[in-house]
Amino acid sequence: MKKTLKWSLMMMLAVVGLTFASCSDDDDTPTVGTVEDVNGEFTGKMTYAESKAEAEADPTATELELKVANDSIIFNKFPYEALAAKIVGEENVPGIVELVKDLEYKINYTATMNAAKDSVIITLKPTALKIEAAAVEVTIEAEKTASYAIKDKNLKFDIKAANVKVGGTDLPGWTPMDLSFDMKKK
Helix, strand or coil: CHHHHHHHHHHHHHHHHHHHHHHCCCCCCCCCCCHHHHCEEEEEEEEEECCHHHHHHCCEEEEEEEEEECCEEEECCCCCHHHHHHHHCHHHHHHHHHHHCCCCEEEEEEEEECCCCCEEEEEEECCCEEEHHHCEEEEEECCCCEEEECCCCEEEEEEEEEEEEECCEECCCCCCEEEEEEEEEC
């Protein structure tokens, strides 16, 4: 009986010890994000409108791809068709697209982590979008910071086509156009 009691007590202690040992080293340590997490290939949509209210009421979306590398957002094929339609009229867009083809555009930025270390805050520094084949220069502005959610791998940013020059002269009657990007990392 003494042997059985000792043996049972020893087994209970072993089971209790294993229970605590298996729970003491969880591998669920959260990964801390860095500003480099935003680098990569993205796919998503650009919506555009002359006002935010118009964009929300009837968003016109264009599918696109872009790349984020170190300190810049790179468009190999910037979706300029909406801008062209507003500048030269919808009926002339096919001719402009044939003339310009693929338009490359790059937006420089600086990035910092938010306090919770779960997203990257991006301050955009856009330059003018130049469509040299059509002698058009679009002044691009970024009024808000962009953000990249590390967990969701979602990049969101807004830019504004604030002014247009054709042949070096301001286009009369230009109304600024908001361009909103909602991108997902591949």
